[in-house]
Amino acid sequence: MFARAARKPGTPEYEEYYARRPAWKTRDDRIRRMTPLCRPGARHYHPTLSRAAEEWFERIGSIEVDANCVSSAVESIRTADDPIDALTHVTRQLGAVDVGFTVVHEAFVYTHKGRLDKDYGRRIDDSLPRAVVFLVEMDHDRMQRAPEADTIRESARQYYRAARIAFYLEAILRTLGYRAKAHYDAHYDVILPPLAVGAGLGELGRNNILVADRYGSRVRIGAVTTDLPLPQSEPVDLGVQHFCAICGKCATNCPSRALSLGEKENVRGVKKWPTNVERCYRYWRSVGTDCGICMAVCPFSHKNNMFHNAVRRLIRLNPWMRHVALKGDDLVYGKTWKHSRR
Ligand code: SF4
Numbered sequence: 001m002f003a004r005a006a007r008k009p010g011t012p013e014y015e016e017y018y019a020r021r022p023a024w025k026t027r028d029d030r031i032r033r034m035t036p037l038c039r040p041g042a043r044h045y046h047p048t049l050s051r052a053a054e055e056w057f058e059r060i061g062s063i064e065v066d067a068n069c070v071s072s073a074v075e076s077i078r079t080a081d082d083p084i085d086a087l088t089h090v091t092r093q094l095g096a097v098d099v100g101f102t103v104v105h106e107a108f109v110y111t112h113k114g115r116l117d118k119d120y121g122r123r124i125d126d127s128l129p130r131a132v133v134f135l136v137e138m139d140h141d142r143m144q145r146a147p148e149a150d151t152i153r154e155s156a157r158q159y160y161r162a163a164r165i166a167f168y169l170e171a172i173l174r175t176l177g178y179r180a181k182a183h184y185d186a187h188y189d190v191i192l193p194p195l196a197v198g199a200g201l202g203e204l205g206r207n208n209i210l211v212a213d214r215y216g217s218r219v220r221i222g223a224v225t226t227d228l229p230l231p232q233s234e235p236v237d238l239g240v241q242h243f244c245a246i247c248g249k250c251a252t253n254c255p256s257r258a259l260s261l262g263e264k265e266n267v268r269g270v271k272k273w274p275t276n277v278e279r280c281y282r283y284w285r286s287v288g289t290d291c292g293i294c295m296a297v298c299p300f301s302h303k304n305n306m307f308h309n310a311v312r313r314l315i316r317l318n319p320w321m322r323h324v325a326l327k328g329d330d331l332v333y334g335k336t337w338k339h340s341r342r
C-alpha cells in the first residue's frame with residue numbers, strides 16, 4: 001500500500017504501475033489527494049508531535065555507526081565460547097527486547113523494489129539465506145493515545161531505533177567476514193512479520209501484526225539478512241491463534257472496518273485473517289497518523305509486568321483460561337477502545 005501511495009502522477013513509475021494495475025488507479029488517486037501523514041489538515045495533526053515524527057523518520061537517513069562500538073562487539077563475538085549467544089547479547093545491548101534467527105524462505109522476499117522512485121522496479125535477486133530478526137518495544141502509554149499524533153511519533157522513534165540496531169548488526173557481521181544487509185523503514189527486501197514468526201518471536205494475530213510474548217503487538221520488527229550460518233530458532237505457541245478466534249477486539253474497534261471478524265481465509269496462498277489495507281491506509285490519511293488502535297487494544301499488548309505476564313502464561317498453557325482472560329480484559333479495560341489523553 002505504501003508503494004502504491006508513493007507513486008506520483010505523471011512519472012514513468014506511475015504510468016508503468018497503473019498500466020499493470022488499472023483497477024486500483026481511481027481509488028489510489030483518491031487516497032493521494034488526501035492530506036499526507038503528519039501534515040496540517042488531518043484530524044489528529046499536532047504541530048509539535050507530527051513534526052517530531054517526521055524528524056525521526058528523516059534522521060534514519062543520517063544514522064552513522066560508531067567504529068569503536070563495532071570493533072568491541074566483533075571482539076566479544078570472536079572470543080566468545082558461543083558466538084551465536086554473543087551475537088544475541090550484542091543485539092540486546094543495542095536495544096532489542098528479543099532476538100531470533102531464521103532461514104529466509106523465498107516467500108518472505110519481495111520480488112521487486114517498489115517504494116522509492118530511484119530503485120522502482122529493480123528485481124531483488126541477491127537475497128541472503130539467513131536472518132537475525134529482533135524486536136524493539138513501543139511505549140505502552142504513548143500507544144494508549146492511538147490514533148493521536150503521539151502514536152506516529154512513537155512509531156517513528158522505534159523505526160529509527162530498529163534501523164540503528166540493523167545498521168550496527170550489518171557492520172558487525174561484515175567485519176566478521178560475512179555478507180549482511182540491513183532492512184529498515186522504506187528499505188525492506190524482506191517481509192518482516194512472517195520472518196519474525198519464523199524466528200520464534202511471536203505469532204501473527206487477527207490484526208495481521210506480530211503478537212509477541214510480553215509486548216503483544218506493541219513492537220517494531222528489524223532484520224538483517226546474512227550468509228552467516230545461523231541456527232533456526234524454535235517457533236513459539238503463545239495461544240494467539242485460539243485467543244484471536246474468540247477475541248476479535250482489534251476488528252470490532254478498527255475505525256475503518258479494515259480487519260475481519262470472520263474466519264481465516266486463503267490470502268495469496270497463506271491461511272490468515274485478511275486486512276483491507278486500502279481502508280486502513282485511507283483512515284491513516286484522514287487522521288494524519290498511523291492509527292495503531294489494533295495494536296493498542298490487543299489484550300496481549302498490556303504492560304510487561306508480573307501480573308500481565310502471569311496472565312500471558314495462563315493463556316499460553318490453558319485454553320480455558322483464554323476465555324477467562326478475555327472476560328477479565330473486557331471487564332477491566334472495556335470492550336470498546338477509549339484512548340487515553342494523559
Ligand atoms: S485484539 Fe484480540 S483478535 Fe486482535 S490480535 Fe489481539 S488477541 Fe487477536
Ligand code: SF4
Binds near residue numbers: 259281294
Ligand atoms: S491501524 Fe487502525 S485503521 Fe488500520 S487496521 Fe489497525 S485499527 Fe484499523
